[in-house]
């Protein structure tokens with residue numbers, strides 16, 4: 001068994017590590033200052049500038065196929081890069097990626113949605129959650145009623161990431177109430193100027209998702225993504241595109257937080273000695289390190305299964321990595337805050353920001369409870385074995 005990176009993987013990872021350290025981390029204090037003044041951490045121009053700098057070095061569209069001008073990186077490589085991105089709280093991501101389900105678009109839709117999204121000219125959002133349907137996504141009520149060759153969409157979506165900025169939404173609506181999620185849900189590509197409205201939702205984190213309101217929004221047949229009735233499968237494909245990415249990013253944050261905890265423990269003195277000399281502090285550092293190490297291999301193993309298997313084993317491993325990563329990241333940020341004592345609780349340091357941000361990992365793209373449900377169901381129904389992917 002070989003746990004080492006190839007030379008190419010190491011080079012790509014190291015380039016991104018350096019880029020994040022030199023170009024992105026220096027913005028951290030300004031990002032904190034702005035966020036605390038109620039402004040976005042990065043302006044769109046600053047984000048574009050960073051993305052173009054990375055693009056000039058070939059870092060564009062990490063998972064976009066090479067045929068579409070991207071890097072077509074494997075899941076393992078993408079996970080390794082996500083760890084690096086997670087080391088800073090600056091809201092940066094590489095440009096050039098589009099939602100996986102937009103590749104189901106027909107030729108005309110590709111010109112209008114997929115290609116401009118890859119180029120960074122248009123922004124999408126993925127809208128399935130509703131006030132009455134979150135974990136139970138099959139319970140969505142937003143409806144699309146046929147009217148001649150058009151469809152009339154009515155309903156409300158909630159917690160939609162990017163919904164305040166998006167030019168178009170991938171909206172999931174019930175087109176056949178009797179069939180529901182089994183062939184009765186359809187995905188529509190709906191431009192903002194077709195009539196939907198968005199309202200920001202204030203959260204404890206630094207990103208505001210949106211509520212989307214569809215009040216008799218009329219769209220032609222040509223806005224259907226894929227086939228009528230296969231929307232629920234598309235939604236599951238979008239959600240399943242990379243559950244390993246959330247814990248990968250959390251892993252990077254935990255590595256950085258642990259470094260902060262170690263530095264502080266070595267320099268902060270109480271009762272005439274650095275707190276690093278106290279077993280209570282050492283155990284917090286040791287436990288965090290063990291969990292970070294375990295998380296690293298859960299994430300990379302899940303990503304490796306995405307690359308090599310792509311079936312139930314990979315979905316199972318991703319649920320395990322997401323559950324473990326989300327819960328442990330929250331424990332680790334709490335310990336690091338504790339090591340910093342009162343300073344950890346202040347807004348002078350970014351720990352409280354990370355504390356608020358990492359809390360989300362336990363909720364979106366499948367809560368802890370839903371991951372446990374998936375993991376248990378896979379085992380109880382014999383879809384996977386307790387012995388894991390090595391058999």
Ligand SMILES: Cc1cc2nc3c(=O)[nH]c(=O)nc-3n(C[C@H](O)[C@H](O)[C@H](O)COP(=O)(O)OP(=O)(O)OC[C@H]3O[C@@H](n4cnc5c(N)ncnc54)[C@H](O)[C@@H]3O)c2cc1C
Pocket residue numbers: 126127128129133134135136158159160161162203209360363364365366367368369370373
């Ligand atoms: C910041 C943010 C961004 C988001 N971005 C998007 C987005 O871009 N697009 C989108 O469509 N959605 C998005 N979501 C929605 C997110 O996916 C849902 O919030 C999540 O799936 C949980 O749904 P819910 O909030 O309705 O909670 P509920 O489903 O009402 O769950 C409430 C509680 O009950 C638990 N629970 C539910 N069912 C069970 C069960 N069967 N067994 C045990 N426990 C259960 C849950 O785990 C949770 O603890 C976002 C959410 C947030 C907060």
